[in-house]
Amino acid sequence: HEHRKNVLALDLNKQGTLLMSIDEDGRAILVNYRSRNVLHHFNFKERCYSIKFSPDGKLFALATGRFLQIWKTPSVNQDRQFAPFVRHRVQAGHFQDITSLTWSQDSRFIITTSKDLTARIWSVDSEDKDLASMTFAGHRDYVVGAFFSGDQETIYTVSKDGALFKWEYTVKEDEDEEDLSKYSWRITEKQFFHTNQNKVKCVTFHPKSNLLIVGFSNGEFRLYELPSFTLIQQLSMGQNPINTVTINSSGEWLAFGSSKLGQLLVYEWQSESYILKQQGH
DSSP states (O other): OOOSSOEEEEEEOTTSSEEEEEETTSEEEEEETTTTEEEEEEEOSSOOOEEEEOTTSSEEEEEETTEEEEEEOOOSSSOOOSOOOEEEEEEOOOSSOEEEEEEOTTSSEEEEEETTSOEEEEESSGGGTTTOEEEEOOOSSOEEEEEEOTTSSEEEEEETTSEEEEEEEEOOTTSOTTOGGGOEEEEEEEEEOOOTTOOEEEEEEETTTTEEEEEETTSEEEEEETTTTEEEEEEEOOSSOOOEEEEOTTSOEEEEEETTTTEEEEEETTTTEEEEEEEOO
């Protein structure tokens, strides 16, 4: 109720204590989620397409155009400090807008995806730099999402044209497995959703249960189990594109949003039942 413009991005930290929302002008509101009190107003002064708190809650990352910004999370308990928002670093490398960002579960790395047909991995701290300065190239369309597996040994990238690439940190065949300099992220498998011209609009992954959820431009959504790429369910939300999908922390409830008719759907996939179905935005 405090924003004067439409909200473009928001995130709730894993701890359930902080909610940040950012509107079209880059104005942000940080709320103590439990007490519902506004802690800070801040202006990032540019359009932010995505915000994600790190799993440990210490940092948050923003996608602003081609740039990835990493900021320190303001403390909930401190009184209103003079400058609560401190920028940790800015990463440049993509040639076009970033479409998504995902943290690794240990809060050390971020993967971004972009309209430049690539994904990139970034390290939060300088000492991890050698592990992470890598471009994932090979897709033929916008990369819509990228995710770490639960053990962080595998990365999955998904593109708008319905391709899923599996990447592993390995050596080339016949190379010396002892020589760490020979290791890099390589595509070890390619899968395709085969959607008859329909495009992937949104995707999310739940590492604990290996569940990949994909929403398409024709209102269809599908659940796959990885790494086997087994199709578990295939349903439709209507005729309009599914613009956003998220999954709750236990991996049992899925939420889909379709902006054309303002539809919201919360679905429990194991019992195949709708928890909430509404059209109101």
